[in-house]
Amino acid sequence: MVGRKSLDALIRLYALQNVLLGLLAFVLAEGELHFILAGLGLLLIKGVLIPLYLFRLLERLGISHEVESYLSIPLSLLLGGLLAGVGFWVGRSFVLEGARLPEAVPVAIGLILLGMLFMVSRKKAVTQVLGFLALENGVFLLALAETHGLPLFIEIGVALDAFAAVVLAGVLIFRIKETFQHIDTARMRELKG
Amino acid sequence: MTLIYIAFGLLGGQSLLALLAPAAYRYLPLGLGGSGLLLALAGLPAWLGQSSALPLDATAGFYLALLGALYLGVGFYLRDYLAHHPGPRARLETLLLPLFAGSMAGVVLAPLGYSFLFLWEGMALLGYLLIALEGPAALAGSRAFFLASRVSGAGLFLALLLLIQGGPREGLVHLVWAGLVLGFGTKAALFPLHAWLPKAHPVAMSPLSALLSGGMVKLGLYGLYRALDWAGPAPAWVGWLLLGLGLAGAVYALVLGLAENDYKGVLAYSSVENLNLLLAALGGYFLLQHPFFLLAFFFHQAAHALFKGLLFLGSGALKERGLSALGGLFPKLPQTAAYSLLAAAVGAGLPPLAGFLGEWYLYQGFLSVPKGGVVSLLALGVGVLALVGALAAALYVRLLGLAFLGLPRSSQALEVHEVGLYGQVGLGLLALGLVGLSLFPGALLAPLNPPLYPVALLALGLLGLGGGLVYLLQRKPWRSYTPWDCGYNQPGQPGSALSPRMQPNALGYSEQLLRLFPFVEVKIEASREGLLHPPTLRWQGGDWWGTLEALFARGYLFLARQAQRLQSGSLHLYLLLQFLALLFVLGVSWQ
Numbered sequence: 144m145v146g147r148k149s150l151d152a153l154i155r156l157y158a159l160q161n162v163l164l165g166l167l168a169f170v171l172a173e174g175e176l177h178f179i180l181a182g183l184g185l186l187l188i189k190g191v192l193i194p195l196y197l198f199r200l201l202e203r204l205g206i207s208h209e210v211e212s213y214l215s216i217p218l219s220l221l222l223g224g225l226l227a228g229v230g231f232w233v234g235r236s237f238v239l240e241g242a243r244l245p246e247a248v249p250v251a252i253g254l255i256l257l258g259m260l261f262m263v264s265r266k267k268a269v270t271q272v273l274g275f276l277a278l279e280n281g282v283f284l285l286a287l288a289e290t291h292g293l294p295l296f297i298e299i300g301v302a303l304d305a306f307a308a309v310v311l312a313g314v315l316i317f318r319i320k321e322t323f324q325h326i327d328t329a330r331m332r333e334l335k336g
Numbered sequence: 337m338t339l340i341y342i343a344f345g346l347l348g349g350q351s352l353l354a355l356l357a358p359a360a361y362r363y364l365p366l367g368l369g370g371s372g373l374l375l376a377l378a379g380l381p382a383w384l385g386q387s388s389a390l391p392l393d394a395t396a397g398f399y400l401a402l403l404g405a406l407y408l409g410v411g412f413y414l415r416d417y418l419a420h421h422p423g424p425r426a427r428l429e430t431l432l433l434p435l436f437a438g439s440m441a442g443v444v445l446a447p448l449g450y451s452f453l454f455l456w457e458g459m460a461l462l463g464y465l466l467i468a469l470e471g472p473a474a475l476a477g478s479r480a481f482f483l484a485s486r487v488s489g490a491g492l493f494l495a496l497l498l499l500i501q502g503g504p505r506e507g508l509v510h511l512v513w514a515g516l517v518l519g520f521g522t523k524a525a526l527f528p529l530h531a532w533l534p535k536a537h538p539v540a541m542s543p544l545s546a547l548l549s550g551g552m553v554k555l556g557l558y559g560l561y562r563a564l565d566w567a568g569p570a571p572a573w574v575g576w577l578l579l580g581l582g583l584a585g586a587v588y589a590l591v592l593g594l595a596e597n598d599y600k601g602v603l604a605y606s607s608v609e610n611l612n613l614l615l616a617a618l619g620g621y622f623l624l625q626h627p628f629f630l631l632a633f634f635f636h637q638a639a640h641a642l643f644k645g646l647l648f649l650g651s652g653a654l655k656e657r658g659l660s661a662l663g664g665l666f667p668k669l670p671q672t673a674a675y676s677l678l679a680a681a682v683g684a685g686l687p688p689l690a691g692f693l694g695e696w697y698l699y700q701g702f703l704s705v706p707k708g709g710v711v712s713l714l715a716l717g718v719g720v721l722a723l724v725g726a727l728a729a730a731l732y733v734r735l736l737g738l739a740f741l742g743l744p745r746s747s748q749a750l751e752v753h754e755v756g757l758y759g760q761v762g763l764g765l766l767a768l769g770l771v772g773l774s775l776f777p778g779a780l781l782a783p784l785n786p787p788l789y790p791v792a793l794l795a796l797g798l799l800g801l802g803g804g805l806v807y808l809l810q811r812k813p814w815r816s817y818t819p820w821d822c823g824y825n826q827p828g829q830p831g832s833a834l835s836p837r838m839q840p841n842a843l844g845y846s847e848q849l850l851r852l853f854p855f856v857e858v859k860i861e862a863s864r865e866g867l868l869h870p871p872t873l874r875w876q877g878g879d880w881w882g883t884l885e886a887l888f889a890r891g892y893l894f895l896a897r898q899a900q901r902l903q904s905g906s907l908h909l910y911l912l913l914q915f916l917a918l919l920f921v922l923g924v925s926w927q
Contacts, residue, residue, distance in 0.1 A: 213908070233922050252922070259915045263908055271907075328907045 148216065150208040153273055154197050160280060161189035168287065171243060181298040185283075188302045193276070193309050200313045201269065204320050211266040211327070219264065226256040239289050247288035254281030268319060268326040272312045279305050337392065339378035340400075340445070343371035347434040354431035361418040361430045365411050365758060368434055372407025375400050375441055385783050392445065394783060398634060399444040399558050402641050405769050406550045407437055410543045413649050413762030416755050417543055429469060429541075436462040436547070443555050448566045453496055456555075460485035463552060467540045477539035483885065484522055484532035488556075491518030499566050509567070513574050516563045524556025525611045526578070527585025531884070533608055534592070538600035542652030545600060549607040550645035554637055557614055561633070570622045578619025583720045585612035590727035591853045594734065594846040595875045599657045602735050603647050606683060609728065610640045613698065616717070620701050623711065628701035631786050636694025638780060639682060639773060643691065646679040646766040652759075653752055654739075659842035661746040662739045669754050673740045675763045680732040682770055685725050688795040690774040695725060697786075727849075734845050743836040843873040850875065 147153050168182030201208060212219065230253025237252065238245045258278030262271050283301065320326050350367025354360040382397025392400070414433070418426040439459040446452040464485065468478040495515025498508055522529040533553070537545050560578075564570065586609045593605030614636055621629035653672045656662060666673045682691040702717040744750050755763070773780060775795055843850075843858070850856050856877040863869035902913070 229919075229922075236925075256918075259911070259918060263911045263915050266908075271911075 148210050150201060150210060150267075150269060151198070153210065153270070154194050154201075157197075157273060157276060158190055158194040160277070161185060161193075164280060164284065164287075165190060167247075167284075171287065177298075181302075184299050184302050188306050189276075189280075193306060196309060196313060197269070197272075200316065204269075204317065204326065206267075206320070206326065210270055212264050213266065214264045219260075222260060222264075223257055226260055227253040230254070230256050242289045244288040247284055251281050251285035251288055254278070254284060257281075266327050268312075268316045268328050271328060272309060272316070275312075276305065276309065337378070339374045340392070340441075343374035343378070343404075343441070344438055346371040346374070347438040350434040351431050354427050358423055358427060361426050362415060364414045364418070364430065364433075365761075367411070368414065368437060369408045369411025369762075371434075371437070372404040372409075372411055374404070375407065376404030379404060383780075383783060395558070395562060396444050398638075399554065400441060402554065402638055403437075403441055403444070403551050405766070406547065406641055406645050409645060409649065409762045409766035409769075410546050411762070412758050412765065413546075413652065413755070414543050416757075416759035416762075417541070417652055419756075425469060429466065432462055432466050432469075433544070433547075436466060440547075440551055440555060444558060448496065449500060453492065456492065457485075457489060459552065459555070460489065463548060466544050467536060470539055470541065474539040477536045480532040480885070481536035483888070484529070484536070487529070488519045488522040491515040491522065492520070492559075495519060495563075495567075510571060510573075512567050513563075513570055516560065516567065517574060517577065520556040520559035520563070521578075521615070522556070524553055524560065524615060525585075525608045526615055527581040527588065527612055530585060530589065530608045530612070534589075534596070534601055534604040537604040537607065537648075538598050538657075542600070542648055542650075545603070545651070546645040546648035549604065549648055550641040553607065553611055554641060557611070557618065557633075557637065560615075560618055572623065575619045575621075575623035578615045578622065579714070579717070580619075582612040582614075582616030582619055583717055583724075585609075586616070586724045587720065587727065588855065590724060590731055591850065591856055592877075593731050594727065595843065595850055595856055595858075595877075597658050597660055597842045599654060599659055599662065599735065599739055600648070600651050602659070602731065603644065603651065606728070606731060607640075607644055609724065610636070610644070610683075613695075613721075613724065614640070617698055617701065620698075620714065620717075623714075624701075624705060626701055626704060627784060627786075628697050628704060631781060631784055632694050632697035632701060634784065635690070635697060635777060635781055639690035639694055639770070642766050642770045642773065643679040643682040646675055646763060646770065647683070649759075649763055649766065650676040650679070653755055655751050656746065656748040659735070659738045662744070662749045663742045663836065663839065664740075664744040665749065665752060666740045668750060668752055669740075671754060671760055671763065673736075675767050676740070677736060678767055678770065680736050682774070684729040684732040686729075688774060688798060690770060690777065693774075693777050695721065730846070730849060734842075738842055738845060742839050745836045745839065745841070837870075841873075843875060847873060 147156065165182045165186035168178055168185060171178060214222065230251075231249040234249025234252040238248050242248065255278050258274050258276075258281055261274030261277060263274075265271065265274065279301075286298075316326055346367050350360065350363060350371075353363060353367070378392065379397040379400030379402075382392045383394050383401060384397075385394060418429060421429065436459065439455050439462060442455040443452065443459055446455050460482075464478055464482045467474055467481055470478075492515065495512045496519075498512050498515070517526070518529075522532075525533045537548050540548060589605045589608035589612060593602050593609065596602045596605055614633055617629045617633040617636070620626065621633060650672045651657070653669050654662070654665075682689045685691040685695050699718060699721055702715055702721065705711055705714040778786065847858055850858050856875055858873060858875045860871050860873055862871045902909075
C-alpha cells in the first residue's frame with residue numbers, strides 16, 4: 144500500500160487485505176460459529192461494501208486518482224520497511240500469555256504503524272480514510288491474535304462502526320470538495336485555537 | 337444508622353420536592369431542619385461512645401452532630417428567608433441546598449476512597465453554584481471559592497490517591513502530608529491560603545454563609561484530624577507549620593477584620609481567625625499529643641459552628657451591610673440584635689460562655705508544654721493567644737456597636753424587618769445550643785475526660801453579680817446632664833439634635849488600633865472640596881488573593897500561548913504528533 148501511486152490500486156489492495164483477514168478468521172474458527180459469522184461479516188462489510196463505496200466516491204468526486212504525498216515512493220518504502228521492522232521488534236513483548244496466534248501480533252502492530260504513516264504522509268482526504276482503515280485492520284488483527292475471540296456483538300459492532308465511519312468520512316469529503324474545490328488536507332490550515 | 341438513612345431520605349425528598357412543587361421551600365424546616373435533628377441524634381451517641389461502629393465512629397459522630405445542629409437552625413431560618421426570593425431562584429436554592437447539606441454529611445461518613453473525593457468535590461461544586469446564584473455581585477467571590485476548591489482538590493487528589501494506592505510508604509509520607517495540608521488547609525482557611533474566604537463567604541446569602549462558615553470549613557479540620565487514621569502520625573514539620581501559621585493567621589485575620597467595613601466581611605475574618613486558632617490547636621496536638629489541645633480543638637469547633645452560624649443568620653435581616661452606613665438597629669431588630677449579642681459575646685471569648693472555655697483549654701495546652709528543648713518555645717504561644725483574645729473582643733465590640741447602637745448613619749440602614757416566626761425559631765434553636773454548650777460543656781466533652789471548672793456555678797455567680805449591679809444602679813435615680821449634649825439627644829429639647837456624622841465611622845473606630853500593625857496602611861486624605869469638609873480615612877492591604885488570581889491567569893495564558901505554537905493548523909502535523917506519541921508509548925512499554 145505504501146508504494147502505490149494509484150488510488151484504485153490502493154482500494155483494491157485494501158479489499159484484498161480484508162479478504163485475507165476474513166479467511167484468517169475462518170482458519171482460526173475451528174468450527175466455532177461466532178468466528179465464522181465474524182469472518183463472514185468482515186468479508187461482506189470490509190471486503191465488499193467499503194471498497195465499492197470508496198470507488199463510487201472517487202467516481203463522484205471526479206478527482207485525479209493519483210496519490211499525492213509529502214514523501215517520495217522510495218522514501219515511503221524505506222520508512223515503511225523500517226516501521227514494519229519496529230513492529231516486529233517491539234511486537235514480541237506485547238504477546239499476552241495464551242495468545243491464539245502469537246506470530247500475528249508483530250504483524251498487527253506493524254500494520255497499525257504503517258496505517259499511521261499513511262495518514263501522516265499523504266495529502267488527500269481519501270488517502271487519510273484509507274490509512275485509518277488500515278490502522279483499524281491492524282487493531283482487528285491484534286484482537287484476533289491475542290484473544291480467543293471477542294464477543295460476536297463487539298466484532299460485528301466494530302465492523303459496522305468502521306463502515307459508518309467510512310460513510311461519514313465520504314460525506315464529509317464530498318462536502319469539503321464542494322466547499323473548497325479540492326480535498327487536499329495539506330492546504331487546510333484553519334484548524335487551530 | 338437507620339436515623340442517618342432517614343435523614344438522607346429527608347434531604348433527598350426535599351430536593352425532589354423542589355423539582356415538583358414551586359413553593360417547596362416551605363418544607364425546609366422539615367427537610368433540612370428535621371434531617372439535621374436526626375443527624376445530631378445519630379451522631380451524638382456515637383461521639384459519646386455509646387455506639388461506635390464504622391463508618392460512624394466517634395469523630396464522625398461529633399461532626400455529624402455539629403452539622404446536624406447547624407442544619408436544624410438554618411432549616412427553620414430558610415423558611416422565612418427564601419420567601420423573599422423570587423420564585424424560580426428560591427426553587428433552585430431549595431433544590432441545591434439539601435444536596436449541599438447531604439454532601440457535607442456524606443464527607444464525614446465516607447471512608448478513605450474515591451467516594452470521599454467524589455463527595456468532597458461535589459460539596460465544593462454545590463457550594464460554588466449556590467454562591468454564584470447571587471448573580472453578578474458575587475462573581476469575584478464565587479470565583480475565589482471555585483479556585484480555592486481547585487487548589488484544595490489538587491492537594492487532596494495527590495495525597496488521597498497515594499493513600500488509596502496502598503498506604504503511606506517510606507519517603508512518601510512527607511509528600512502525602514504536604515498534599516493533605518494543602519488540600520484540607522485551604523478549605524480550613526490556613527493562613528496564607530485563607531484569602532478566598534473573606535471574599536466568598538460575605539457574598540453568599542446569609543443562611544448559606546452560616547452553612548459555609550459554620551459547617552463546610554470545619555470539614556477541612558475534620559480531614560486533617562481524620563488523616564491521622566489514614567496516613568499515620570504526622571511528621572513534626574506539619575505540627576510546627578500548623579501552629580506557626582495558625583497563630584500568625586489568627587492575628588492577621590483579626591487586624592484585617594478590624595479594618596473591614598462589610599458586616600459579613602467582619603464575620604468572615606472572624607471565621608478565619610477562629611479556624612486558624614483551631615489549626616494551631618491541632619498542630620499542638622500533632623506535636624505533643626497533649627489532651628488539652630484536643631479538648632480545645634473539639635470544643636471550640638462546636639462553639640464556633642453555633643455562634644458563627646447564629647451571627648451569619650442574624651445578618652440576614654440587614655439590607656445595608658456597610659458598617660459606616662449602619663447604626664441604631666437595636667430598637668428595630670430586638671430579637672436579632674439580642675441573639676447576635678449573645679453570639680458575639682461567645683465569639684469575644686467572654687467567660688463563662690463557650691468561647692472562653694475553648695481558649696482556656698488552648699492556654700492550658702500551651703502552658704503545659706514540656707520544659708527544655710525547642711518545644712518549650714511553644715509557651716510563647718500564650719502571648720499570641722492573649723493578643724488574639726483582646727483583638728477578638730475589640731472586633732466584636734466594634735461590629736455590634738457600629739451596627740446596633742448609636743444613631744443610624746444612613747436612611748437605608750433602617751429599612752430592615754425583623755425575621756418572622758420560623759426565623760426566630762431558627763435563631764432561638766442555635767442560641768439554645770450555645771447556652772447549653774456554655775453551661776454544660778462537660779456533657780459534650782465527656783469522651784475526652786476533661787478537667788472542668790464548675791462552669792454553671794461561675795455562670796450563676798456572674799449572673800448574680802450582674803443582677804446585683806443593675807439593682808444597685810437602678811436604686812439611684814438616673815440624672816440627666818446636658819453640658820455639651822455630647823453623646824445623646826435629650827428628649828423634649830428641640831434644637832439640640834445630634835448629627836449621626838458625629839459618631840465615628842467604621843474605620844475611624846479602629847484606626848488607632850490598626851496603626852499598630854505594619855501590614856495595614858491607614859491614610860488620611862484631605863477633602864478636595866475645601867478645608868470645611870472633613871477628611872476621609874482610607875486603608876489598604878491584605879487583599880493579595882486578587883494579585884494571586886491575576887498572576888495565575890497570566891501564567892496560564894502564557895503557557896497556553898506557548899502550547900498554541902504547536903497548533904499550526906496542519907492536519908498532518910497533528911497526525912504526526914499522534915504518531916510520535918504512539919511510537920513513544922511503544923518504546924516505553926517495550927521490554
